[in-house]
Amino acid sequence: MLLKAMQALGHWRRPCSSYGFSALSLSSPSLGRGRGSSPSPRFPAFSVRRRHRGSGAVRARATALSGSSPDTAHSATPVGIQTSGIVKKINFCQWCGGPTKHEIPDGEEKMRAICTLCGKIAYQNPKMVVGCLIEHDNKVLLCKRNIEPSNGLWTIPAGYMEIGESAAEGAIRETWEEACAEVEVLSPFAQLDIPRIGQTYVIFLAKLRNPHFSPGPESSDCQLFALDDIPFDSLAFSSILVTLKLYVQDVKNGRPRFHYGTINKRPGSSPSDIRAYTLDYHLQS
Numbered sequence: 001m002l003l004k005a006m007q008a009l010g011h012w013r014r015p016c017s018s019y020g021f022s023a024l025s026l027s028s029p030s031l032g033r034g035r036g037s038s039p040s041p042r043f044p045a046f047s048v049r050r051r052h053r054g055s056g057a058v059r060a061r062a063t064a065l066s067g068s069s070p071d072t073a074h075s076a077t078p079v080g081i082q083t084s085g086i087v088k089k090i091n092f093c094q095w096c097g098g099p100t101k102h103e104i105p106d107g108e109e110k111m112r113a114i115c116t117l118c119g120k121i122a123y124q125n126p127k128m129v130v131g132c133l134i135e136h137d138n139k140v141l142l143c144k145r146n147i148e149p150s151n152g153l154w155t156i157p158a159g160y161m162e163i164g165e166s167a168a169e170g171a172i173r174e175t176w177e178e179a180c181a182e183v184e185v186l187s188p189f190a191q192l193d194i195p196r197i198g199q200t201y202v203i204f205l206a207k208l209r210n211p212h213f214s215p216g217p218e219s220s221d222c223q224l225f226a227l228d229d230i231p232f233d234s235l236a237f238s239s240i241l242v243t244l245k246l247y248v249q250d251v252k253n254g255r256p257r258f259h260y261g262t263i264n265k266r267p268g269s270s271p272s273d274i275r276a277y278t279l280d281y282h283l284q285s
């Protein structure tokens with residue numbers, strides 16, 4: 001569908017050719033929708049206390065073993081989390097097309113869309129975004145986005161994981177679609193949760209199987225950047241900024257680590273202000 005839309009808009013660019021994945025499986029919108037599983041070393045010990053039973057906006061309090069922003073490491077301050085985020089209003093049942101009502105089902109705490117005909121409940125769950133941080137000759141491969149949102153800004157190859165593929169397979173596929181690059185996944189690098197918009201990023205370190213890359217349909221440019229030349233003022237998303245900052249920090253400290261963290265945008269900030277965030281629950285191997 002995306003392919004047809006791009007053709008119609010005159011934005012069609014030749015897809016990357018000949019690869020193990022279907023070059024025409026371009027249904028993944030690559031972060032184009034909405035707003036931004038790896039082994040983990042340690043996860044925070046959450047102690048959840050319900051405050052407003054029966055409320056659509058259940059608050060929970062969690063205590064992390066350690067937490068930090070990208071710039072300050074290991075503050076051990078307990079942080080309150082808000083479990084509500086942006087959810088879509090669903091007016092019609094996705095199974096039978098019947099009209100929905102919005103109620104809190106028995107035994108649950110969140111408002112759900114419930115079909116008035118077949119009774120099925122439409123649960124909305126986070127989406128997983130998978131991508132590759134590609135190292136080559138002490139540089140990283142970035143793509144300039146050729147689609148909204150953040151058209152013209154730089155990102156690592158990443159997009160929504162598809163049903164039927166693993167996170168690593170999805171990251172490899174997205175890299176092929178956006179950078180026409182064949183990569184080998186080396187290790188998990190980061191899991192970054194963005195609760196407010198219901199996304200989790202899983203980023204892998206990867207290397208090029210060969211030195212060839214070029215912009216795919218969703219990119220206008222692809223380049224290798226030395227770490228000192230990364231365009232930090234022209235990045236597409238907070239998640240990419242966090243990923244690259246953590247990576248540069250790790251390289252300077254001698255080795256990449258595995259990072260887990262939660263990206264929380266500052267209340268009232270513009271979605272385009274990618275620096276208006278805090279990285280909470282930051283854990284690293």
Ligand SMILES: [Zn+2]
Binds near residue numbers: 093094098116117120
């Ligand atoms: Zn229904």
